[in-house]
Amino acid sequence: MLNASEIRAELAARRKNYSLSRALYCDEGVYQADLEQIFYREWLFAVPAAELPKTGSFATLQVGAYPVILTRGSDGTIRAFHNVCRHRGQRLCSKASGTSPKLVCPYHQWTYELDGKLLYARDMQEDFDASAHGLKKVHCVDIGGMVFICLAEVPPPIADLAKTLGAYLAPSGIKTAKVAFQSTIVEKGNWKLVIENNRECYHCGGSHPSLCRTYSDNPRMTAMEGPDAASPDILAHWARCEAAGLPSRFINHPKMQWRLARIPLLNNAESYTMSTKAAVTGMRMGEMPFNDAGSLLFFHYPNTWNHFLADHAIVFRVLPLSATETQVTTTWLVPADAVEGKDYDLKTLTEVWEATNDEDRQVVEENQAGILSPAYEPGPYSTVQEEGVIQFVDWYCDTMSERLGDAPALAAE
Amino acid sequence: MARVNWTAEPWHESEMLECAMVVPETPNTSTFTFRAPSGAWFDYEPGQFITLDLPVPGGNVQRTYTISSSPSRPLSISLTVKAQSDSIGTRWMLDHLKPGMKIRAWGPAGIFSFRRHQADKYLFISAGSGITPMMSMTTWAWDSGEMPDITFVHSARRPSEIIFRERLEQFANRVPGLQLRFTVEKPDPFRAWNGYQGRLNQIMLGLMAPDYLEREVFCCGPEPFMASVREMLISLGYDMERYHQESFGLAVASEAEAPALDDVVLDDAARSEITFTASGVTQSCAETDTVLAVAKRAGLNIPSGCTFGLCGTCKVKKTAGEVHMVHNGGISDDDIEAGYILACCSNPMGKVSVEI
Ligand code: FES
Ligand code: FES
Ligand SMILES: [Fe+2]
Numbered sequence: 001m002l003n004a005s006e007i008r009a010e011l012a013a014r015r016k017n018y019s020l021s022r023a024l025y026c027d028e029g030v031y032q033a034d035l036e037q038i039f040y041r042e043w044l045f046a047v048p049a050a051e052l053p054k055t056g057s058f059a060t061l062q063v064g065a066y067p068v069i070l071t072r073g074s075d076g077t078i079r080a081f082h083n084v085c086r087h088r089g090q091r092l093c094s095k096a097s098g099t100s101p102k103l104v105c106p107y108h109q110w111t112y113e114l115d116g117k118l119l120y121a122r123d124m125q126e127d128f129d130a131s132a133h134g135l136k137k138v139h140c141v142d143i144g145g146m147v148f149i150c151l152a153e154v155p156p157p158i159a160d161l162a163k164t165l166g167a168y169l170a171p172s173g174i175k176t177a178k179v180a181f182q183s184t185i186v187e188k189g190n191w192k193l194v195i196e197n198n199r200e201c202y203h204c205g206g207s208h209p210s211l212c213r214t215y216s217d218n219p220r221m222t223a224m225e226g227p228d229a230a231s232p233d234i235l236a237h238w239a240r241c242e243a244a245g246l247p248s249r250f251i252n253h254p255k256m257q258w259r260l261a262r263i264p265l266l267n268n269a270e271s272y273t274m275s276t277k278a279a280v281t282g283m284r285m286g287e288m289p290f291n292d293a294g295s296l297l298f299f300h301y302p303n304t305w306n307h308f309l310a311d312h313a314i315v316f317r318v319l320p321l322s323a324t325e326t327q328v329t330t331t332w333l334v335p336a337d338a339v340e341g342k343d344y345d346l347k348t349l350t351e352v353w354e355a356t357n358d359e360d361r362q363v364v365e366e367n368q369a370g371i372l373s374p375a376y377e378p379g380p381y382s383t384v385q386e387e388g389v390i391q392f393v394d395w396y397c398d399t400m401s402e403r404l405g406d407a408p409a410l411a412a413e
Numbered sequence: 414m415a416r417v418n419w420t421a422e423p424w425h426e427s428e429m430l431e432c433a434m435v436v437p438e439t440p441n442t443s444t445f446t447f448r449a450p451s452g453a454w455f456d457y458e459p460g461q462f463i464t465l466d467l468p469v470p471g472g473n474v475q476r477t478y479t480i481s482s483s484p485s486r487p488l489s490i491s492l493t494v495k496a497q498s499d500s501i502g503t504r505w506m507l508d509h510l511k512p513g514m515k516i517r518a519w520g521p522a523g524i525f526s527f528r529r530h531q532a533d534k535y536l537f538i539s540a541g542s543g544i545t546p547m548m549s550m551t552t553w554a555w556d557s558g559e560m561p562d563i564t565f566v567h568s569a570r571r572p573s574e575i576i577f578r579e580r581l582e583q584f585a586n587r588v589p590g591l592q593l594r595f596t597v598e599k600p601d602p603f604r605a606w607n608g609y610q611g612r613l614n615q616i617m618l619g620l621m622a623p624d625y626l627e628r629e630v631f632c633c634g635p636e637p638f639m640a641s642v643r644e645m646l647i648s649l650g651y652d653m654e655r656y657h658q659e660s661f662g663l664a665v666a667s668e669a670e671a672p673a674l675d676d677v678v679l680d681d682a683a684r685s686e687i688t689f690t691a692s693g694v695t696q697s698c699a700e701t702d703t704v705l706a707v708a709k710r711a712g713l714n715i716p717s718g719c720t721f722g723l724c725g726t727c728k729v730k731k732t733a734g735e736v737h738m739v740h741n742g743g744i745s746d747d748d749i750e751a752g753y754i755l756a757c758c759s760n761p762m763g764k765v766s767v768e769i
Pocket of ligand 3: 197198203204207208356359360
């Protein structure tokens with residue numbers, strides 16, 4: 001298990017444009033450092049707001065050692081709390097999601113309001129101060145229907161993302177959508193391998209035949225040197241979308257921690273379906289003006305990538321479970337008034353990404369299995385195909401090196 | 414010796430009232446002050462109402478308003494009115510009634526006054542513009558120099574919609590007997606609020622006025638609000654002989670006119686019967702028993718926590734029959750719709766089956 005200075009050394013020794021060292025993908029100490037330096041400090045995508053449709057709706061997630069619960073209060077606001085009872089520390093809620101008028105600890109039934117206030121604790125002594133024992137808050141923001149949380153005491157700024165994501169998402173109606181389906185899988189691979197795999201389509205032709213019916217694996221679709229370095233077909237797509245009120249151009253964080261871009265699908269395909277036609281018929285998401293608006297892509301490191309289409313949206317959440325296991329939750333969103341069986345067929349809606357997720361799980365697991373071999377050594381990324389992976393790995397290494405601090409300087413006298 | 418003040422006679426409804434002042438209180442709520450042009454003064458009981466004849470386009474309408482001023486300040490009377498979205502008369506007042514205009518009025522009348530029910534301690538409970546008779550009675554109490562012990566509970570949408578807040582706080586800052594307890598649905602944006610929040614319930618009431626059982630209760634507000642107050646008090650064992658209510662939509666002129674309240678009052682003598690379907694046990698019981706207590710007596714287990722309808726631990730499915738349930742927010746409307754009850758605060762009414 002590596003300590004901080006050993007991790008620093010691994011990061012420093014990395015070769016530019018090469019995959020990471022074995023330890024950085026497998027070591028328990030690195031995993032702890034990833035949690036502490038990244039997952040406990042960054043804004044993380046938690047749930048789409050649609051997963052909490054009404055007063056009393058709740059959802060839980062586990063970020064490293066922290067169980068977290070999100071609720072929607074009677075004022076409509078979504079809040080996040082540490083899912084830990086203030087009495088003797090019971091995990092308050094063990095279910096993944098549901099509805100409950102109050103948050104009640106299963107141990108001694110201390111009862112909290114949906115806004116975290118402690119309402120009632122039976123038979124506590126006279127001088128017990130209930131107001132000092134509300135649930136501990138976790139920072140939480142709802143940006144256009146995407147709810148982010150941050151465990152840090154002082155979270156990093158999110159205003160820029162909020163402004164941009166809010167504007168890009170508005171026409172997609174994520175705020176008012178409903179959850180059509182959700183799947184949670186565990187991939188036996190390090191979380192960075194899961195993200196790396198998502199950041200390139202070098203593997204798409206070989207692994208994702210159903211996705212490739214509609215999604216172009218041309219790397220120029222998703223990697224971009226300058227704001228206008230796009231191919232003519234993308235420029236034409238942007239012009240058409242922006243004329244119809246859809247913000248579309250590539251826009252990213254200066255250090256590439258997040259990016260938004262609207263890309264066309266192949267041959268005017270409408271959606272990620274086997275037929276290439278919309279999965280939800282007779283209606284569109286939010287204010288989407290036409291079916292073939294392509295996909296609005298959004299990623300935010302360390303834990304989410306997303307596709308917002310004209311007829312539905314698919315949001316992804318990545319949470320590390322151990323050095324070599326990662327939970328991936330996919331949620332399919334459709335317009336709130338779409339009726340299953342009438343306006344959409346669940347299989348048609350989900351089959352391409354159900355298959356794609358499973359295919360990705362297999363490549364990630366095989367990737368991890370190979371890296372676990374002592375014979376593994378970092379290999380070169382393709383600068384043609386794997387620009388996105390390079391950006392992610394650079395972001396990861398820069399962030400970690402910065403946060404683990406410089407090598408201790410010689411003590412001043 | 415000649416009297417300096419009140420040499421005139423009290424006002425009589427044969428004289429039209431002149432609007433003297435219009436003061437906005439909160440959004441959509443204003444106080445209209447009237448005087449008698451003859452110099453007459455106003456004699457009434459705090460808590461009473463008068464009826465105005467309002468010349469709205471399309472013909473006059475008559476509307477009844479509780480007087481918000483106090484007869485201890487008899488030179489004028491004030492009505493504090495709040496326009497609901499569908500209001501005609503009140504809307505007309507807010508839009509058109511200006512100082513100098515004259516209005517025909519009848520009254521005062523009404524039986525909703527604490528002076529008719531002397532007690533050492535009062536509990537005033539109001540919601541929205543139901544605060545007006547409470548304001549009148551509180552001002553009287555203050556002006557009389559007696560200031561009995563009043564716990565003043567008021568429920569509003571937002572802090573900025575608490576009518577008379579400043580005046581009440583001024584009173585409360587100067588006498589020990591007046592305790593203000595406000596609860597709001599939601600705070601105003603960018604304004605700290607450290608009062609209560611949420612719908613009034615038994616627990617809140619217990620915190621606001623721990624000695625509520627000893628207090629004479631006066632309640633005014635929309636009917637559903639008053640009905641929930643009655644339910645709370647009944648199930649807490651409050652002596653309803655000491656409960657008095659006024660609805661600001663329907664002011665009552667005499668005891669005989671007072672509508673009969675068809676609240677469920679459980680009867681100790683009435684027999685009920687609960688069948689626990691999963692266990693195949695049927696237990697006879699009193700209507701005043703809770704489902705939880707009967708289950709225990711029958712040797713069956715229902716987990717419980719708070720035992721008053723807050724924590725939801727005792728939720729069970731009812732498959733047949735009726736119960737009377739007074740809960741404190743521990744169950745959602747959807748669950749109730751789906752047939753669930755909280756065993757700790759549900760009383761069986763007749764034959765009931767639950768899935769235990
Ligand atoms: S640990 Fe939660 S109530 Fe005791
Ligand atoms: S025991 Fe708490 S609601 Fe019944
Ligand atoms: Fe893939």
